[in-house]
Amino acid sequence: MAVLRPFAAGRPKKEYAAEIAALPYDVMSSREAREAVKTAPLSFLHVDRAEIDLPEGTDAYSDAVYDRAAWNLHALFNNGYMINDGAPYLYVYRQIMNGRAQTGVVGCVSIDDYMNGVIKKHELTRADKEVDRFRHVDACDANTGPIFLTYRGKDEIDAVLAKYVAREPEYDFTTDADVRNTVWVIRNKRDIALLQRLFGKVDSLYIADGHHRAGSAVAVGKKRREQTPGYTGNEEFNFFLAVLFKGEDLHIMDYNRVLADLNGLTAPLLLKRLRRHFTVTQSDAPVSPPRKHTFGMYTEGKWYLLEAHKELLNEADPIARLDVTILQNGVIAPIFGVADPRKDHRIDFVGGIRGLAELEKRADGDMKLAFSMYPTTVDDLMSIADAGLIMPPKSTWFEPKLLSGLFIHWLGKF
Numbered sequence: 001m002a003v004l005r006p007f008a009a010g011r012p013k014k015e016y017a018a019e020i021a022a023l024p025y026d027v028m029s030s031r032e033a034r035e036a037v038k039t040a041p042l043s044f045l046h047v048d049r050a051e052i053d054l055p056e057g058t059d060a061y062s063d064a065v066y067d068r069a070a071w072n073l074h075a076l077f078n079n080g081y082m083i084n085d086g087a088p089y090l091y092v093y094r095q096i097m098n099g100r101a102q103t104g105v106v107g108c109v110s111i112d113d114y115m116n117g118v119i120k121k122h123e124l125t126r127a128d129k130e131v132d133r134f135r136h137v138d139a140c141d142a143n144t145g146p147i148f149l150t151y152r153g154k155d156e157i158d159a160v161l162a163k164y165v166a167r168e169p170e171y172d173f174t175t176d177a178d179v180r181n182t183v184w185v186i187r188n189k190r191d192i193a194l195l196q197r198l199f200g201k202v203d204s205l206y207i208a209d210g211h212h213r214a215g216s217a218v219a220v221g222k223k224r225r226e227q228t229p230g231y232t233g234n235e236e237f238n239f240f241l242a243v244l245f246k247g248e249d250l251h252i253m254d255y256n257r258v259l260a261d262l263n264g265l266t267a268p269l270l271l272k273r274l275r276r277h278f279t280v281t282q283s284d285a286p287v288s289p290p291r292k293h294t295f296g297m298y299t300e301g302k303w304y305l306l307e308a309h310k311e312l313l314n315e316a317d318p319i320a321r322l323d324v325t326i327l328q329n330g331v332i333a334p335i336f337g338v339a340d341p342r343k344d345h346r347i348d349f350v351g352g353i354r355g356l357a358e359l360e361k362r363a364d365g366d367m368k369l370a371f372s373m374y375p376t377t378v379d380d381l382m383s384i385a386d387a388g389l390i391m392p393p394k395s396t397w398f399e400p401k402l403l404s405g406l407f408i409h410w411l412g413k414f
Contacts, residue, residue, distance in 0.1 A: 010408030044405030133216035153246030253352030296372030
């Protein structure tokens with residue numbers, strides 16, 4: 001059963017929320033972050049990507065970067081842009097993008113739930129990325145970005161959140177990407193206790209996005225336990241910051257593939273190879289796959305619709321039935337020789353938010369071929385996590401992204 005814990009958040013003053021809130025650190029490069037803050041001096045990127053405040057060429061993993069992150073975080077409070085709530089609360093966080101809303105509860109979840117499998121994973125993590133966020137959390141003594149969790153919805157939880165959504169919000173602003181972000185504070189102790197009881201009846205929470213941040217938060221908590229003989233389990237370092245959305249609200253976008261070459265094949269030979277296991281139809285328009293087990297392919301200025309034959313399908317296996325698996329095992333590995341997409345530099349991945357035009361741009365530019373994908377579903381994610389399995393790399397792209405800087409969870413005392 002899931003543990004949900006209120007916390008005394010550090011957060012922006014109302015008038016600075018829109019200026020401070022920023023996209024998470026891992027959706028942009030250092031170069032892009034440096035450019036973004038030129039017109040946003042209070043941006044939380046100064047905390048999440050503190051190398052932007054150091055000379056160009058500074059090692060992003062040097063001690064100086066993590067020290068600067070902590071200094072920048074405290075400066076936001078010391079200079080009056082952010083405040084600390086005086087008591088532990090829960091928060092309601094709603095995002096609206098393209099007319100679609102997702103409404104979640106902001107609170108803390110247990111590192112024990114992560115370790116015992118109540119909080120379920122579906123991705124492998126890279127050690128270097130996990131170490132980076134470990135050092136960031138440790139230096140800041142805080143979780144500075146929430147983990148994106150999901151659960152199978154419950155009407156009783158919806159009813160509590162609906163009560164707050166009908167009220168005047170604490171924050172309400174729209175980003176440059178036209179995403180509306182609204183926050184309400186749950187101060188009522190009865191409502192907090194009710195939500196804790198209701199989430200206590202939730203069997204599983206699923207990491208939708210933020211596997212590296214979750215792993216690093218747990219690692220910091222374990223380190224603090226080792227440093228605190230006789231810890232009780234109630235200390236803040238036993239918990240980490242999360243937003244919990246019901247799965248029915250979420251939108252997973254396609255996560256597309258581009259390849260650097262045709263592995264020695266001509267386009268006609270490639271089409272001949274593909275027709276062994278796919279029905280291939282040339283299209284006059286860019287192809288957004290209409291259903292599962294269909295794919296778009298773009299190369300040499302032409303689009304094709306690929307429809308997988310039955311011999312490639314295994315609906316009984318939650319991994320094998322994923323389109324990313326079908327494409328990898330049926331095309332990318334055997335035809336293009338890319339056996340490990342995590343390590344092979346001949347393949348790259350393009351989030352669906354960038355659109356099909358980006359695939360054409362890449363395939364006509366630095367790459368040679370692109371595949372558009374049908375999106376993985378939340379049900380796929382949950383069934384794979386429930387089975388204790390790991391999704392293939394780059395299977396899910398969630399939009400909108402949770403903003404950083406709206407909630408800080410202190411592990412110790414500010």
